[in-house]
Amino acid sequence: MSSTAPQRRPATVRSRFAPHLDGAALDRARLAVVPRLRSRAPRVPFVMLVSVLLLTGVVGLLLFNTSMQQASFTASRLEDESKVLAAREQALTTELDRLRNPDRLAALACKQGMVVGPPAAFIDLTTGRVTGVPAPAEAGPCLGTPPAPASKVRR
């Protein structure tokens, strides 16, 4: 259908404006539509590509979500574990503090026959001068009362 129109219109033009021109020249000057190059690219790969991308995206998102969820589980588990460990550490620190209690240390030291330090003397290293009246330690009774037995659990 498109081929018929250009053929008819030059005839009209020639008859109106250039009756003297011959047919060959006219043929040379005639404009013709270049036949359209029809690309026949296959559609399948494109569809495949899109599908793959879509699928990867969906699956990836799913995996990502799952792994996030998994991480959240792990996080709560680790948090619980850290809580337990922190509590354990606190319990041990408390036990240490209890063992360091001066009352207890003094009682232990006294059992081994140790006494509170006697008067000491001081030596000034620059002048060599000695001040103070040193005295030897003397065995004596323990200070104060032994501490009440500490109970492990408090109500």
Added chain:
Amino acid sequence: MFIAMILSLFAARLVQLQGVDPGQYAAMAAAEGKISVVLPAERGDIVDRNGQPLADSIDGLMVVADPSLTEAKAAALAGFLSRRLDLDYFTTLKRLRMPDSRFQYIARQVPAAHARDVVDAARDKGFVGIFTRDDPVRVYPAGSIGANLLGFLGTPRKNGAARPSAGLELAFNGYLSGHDGEARYQVGATGSQIPLGDNTVDPARDGSRLTLTLDRDLQWYCQQVLADAVRNARGDSGTVIVGDSRTGEILCLADYPTYDASRPDLSPENLYGSRALSDAYEPGSVEKTLTMASLIDAGKVTDTTRFKVPSVLLRQDRPIHDYFEHGTLRLTLAGILAKSSNIGTVMAADKFDRGQLRSYLTRFGLGSRTGVGIGGESPGILPDGSMWTSQTADRIAFGQSLSVNALQMWAAVNTIANGGERVDPSLVKGTATLADGTEVGSGVAQRRRVVSEDAARQTSEMMERVIDPEAGVAPGAAVPGYRVAGKTGTAQRVVDGVYDGSFTVSFAGFAPADDPRFTAYVVVHNPRNGGGGGSVGGPAFSKIMGYTLRRYAVAPTGTPPSRLPVEW
């Protein structure tokens, strides 16, 4: 027609949902699967000046039971729990069998690690219906050390808030407790947080740490020596205070009898507070040091002013005696102090202008609270106006008819040690805020001059004569190698408004006398062994002062001691 009816119903529901109450439904939808968790703020620790813990907060859990589940195996479970948690078997059994109940406390404030172990072990043994819930624990690792100052936290209230019961825990409750935070987030079916769900966190603000000026080891030593002193004198109670003369920082403040802050349930409630602060008593002759310093500062006398001290002084309403029989003595002012003569002190105090002594004593801090930050502190009684008669004035000059709390008296004597400048005593290192917004602590301690440096030095030299074996009355207070200045006190006690014949004996002093580093004060109430300030307080003072000087490696000054004449 039928379809139209159905659609109308849908439309009506739509109007109800969207038009009538959209907000509530949206909130209900959002609340589904969303939880809110309180993030508990950790209560601040209380530590001594070296960072040693005195009170500490640790994670704790309460063990609770659902009796509808535990009833079946109650006897076995009660046996297991009472053994592992140190509980009473029968109480536990009763709770595990409580009819018509789904919630019973089994144990409160159990350290978290221990509670989890026990509950896990119970589950392993096949017991059901035992759970744990958060219940923070306050521990006092030092037990009775400083307990009268610290106070303690009782069992938490129902809403989990702390219940401070006395002392610093109560006074600084707001400062220590901080503010709880809150987290809201969406959870899945298993209770884990949904990663991309809504979540908001308002973080908890932990309480502040309270650092005291106390030295835990010295506090321990003070308490032991005090306990021995009170028991040996067969006294009722006592107090020891040791502090840094220059800064007013209290290194130990011991009360006897005391209690164990980690087991307050084992002691009566009247032991919980610090009687060094809450009880007012008559200081006796220790107060003479303040009278003498004031007299010298006012230019009325010097340390060598001579007095003829008769055997008895007849005054307006009654004769004044000395605690020892004597004829007419020829004593210097130093001698009056060294022998602790009431008659001599009254004669010297006669030189004061009207109102002068009271104004000095006020500046020494008597009659007003020290404000160290512990509630229930007694201001003591310093009579004024019509109460200040000439008879009262006589007795006040030698430390009767006025009352003080032990810390007030410590700060007053320390004024002489600190060259005449009074510095507020402090228990809190740095600053901390009380409930009413007041800042207290060594960071805001005020200083004010009470007597001149020269008056303080003269008084200090006179006080050295008190320790002298020949001139003075308290050789037992001497610290070998050091120059010590001090003063004994023996005062009648007011019990239920009358002098009941019992006494308060005390000794206050500082060392080294010519460059004071520490001031110590020992008070024993109602000794029944007939001892006075020199024989009861002196040796305890000597031990404590000697220990403190060694502990802080203070070398003796090596200068010769005061040889002020006591007689003429």
